[in-house]
Amino acid sequence: MSGQSFEVKTIAHIRTDLKEKFGIPRQSGLVKELGGCIIFEPPYRRGEAFRELEGFSHIWLLWIFTEAIRDGWQPTVRPPRLGGNKRAGVFATRSPFRPNPIGLSCVKLESIRTDEKYGIVLDVSGVDLLDNTPIIDIKPYIPFADSIPRASGGFADKHASHTLDVRVNEELLNRLPEEKRGALIGIISQDPRPAYKNEPERIYGFGFAGFEIKFKTDGQTAEIVDIINTDD
């Protein structure tokens, strides 16, 4: 069986407001307000394939780290949760640079609905996926098997609670559609900087939901300094 390989196919894509890597929450569920819409490939747009799914509050998404494919895998990586300068084995992390670049996310199932153009679509929240990520499987979250509250989470546990206080002028925030505001604050509160190097005067920028967002942070508080509509 050595060296055996298998082909997996895209069954769907997810649409999110995350257009670039910067700003993507480091795990699913961290930014509850961040939504996504899953659009299936034609063979899977059939109601019967989703029968009974409405009874589940959460689902697993298995997906492809498309950006990691070209870079291949590395035996060790520098997880941001270790400050970006200490190495951990790739199998001790959820890094994209794995032998098989498959991601695993648990998202909340908000609704199962029928779209005129795409047939059955799933609205979800708590996403950590780039816009247009290919999805290869959807599974129900089964709490009696999947939820282990007392599991120990190694180095990930130690840094789970690091968040930033986010400040923003109301007038500035009003440039964003109301339903995107909570998600933006959630993203920045998760400290999206690649490593915790404090450069309080540095302005970080990233694209979100058709806007260019600028902020700075001293490592405790973050201030949003500009929100520019880039769809115009």
Next chain:
Amino acid sequence: MSGQSFEVKTIAHIRTDLKEKFGIPRQSGLVKELGGCIIFEPPYRRGEAFRELEGFSHIWLLWIFTEAIRDGWQPTVRPPRLGGNKRAGVFATRSPFRPNPIGLSCVKLESIRTDEKYGIVLDVSGVDLLDNTPIIDIKPYIPFADSIPRASGGFADKHASHTLDVRVNEELLNRLPEEKRGALIGIISQDPRPAYKNEPERIYGFGFAGFEIKFKTDGQTAEIVDIINTDD
């Protein structure tokens, strides 16, 4: 991106005492005593790839349902937890007959050790994988993202607690090596019958750890009636 596909490769195989489908627990973690040993393909037998993993109590295994590949996928399946006669959509179940036959299991990490022949191997427990199943990824279980105790588990919740009382004559049980006894009782207590059709006189048989196990059940109590060493 429509119809895009990706190649995934086997990174390891798991050795378990489960030599056939009958008897495999329906989810990971249900039979805590059921162990497995993960043996890696040569490129992944390097200690550095597992650095920091020792801090995690549980890991995710992503694996291939090899037995399901030849049968393809079906939009609906008959989950045993719905009595085997009601249909649910494949995406509302963890059935093997999915568009991409990938399984997801959460197992306890018992030890990371160096084997003379195979290099780094992982001992795990709570498995629900057939012996020699190909593994395509190993990820740490991160409780703050993965554990959602209050999630609702649809039809899977309703039947989660159905178990059988297992009776066995001590002399019979002593035919099994001591370390296998708890796992066997755990497997039968999970009611491994394909559907809950009560045929109290029927003798069910399956292979486990080099033994042929025979039992019968009235749906509440199961009695082990024979344990035959098949390795002789």
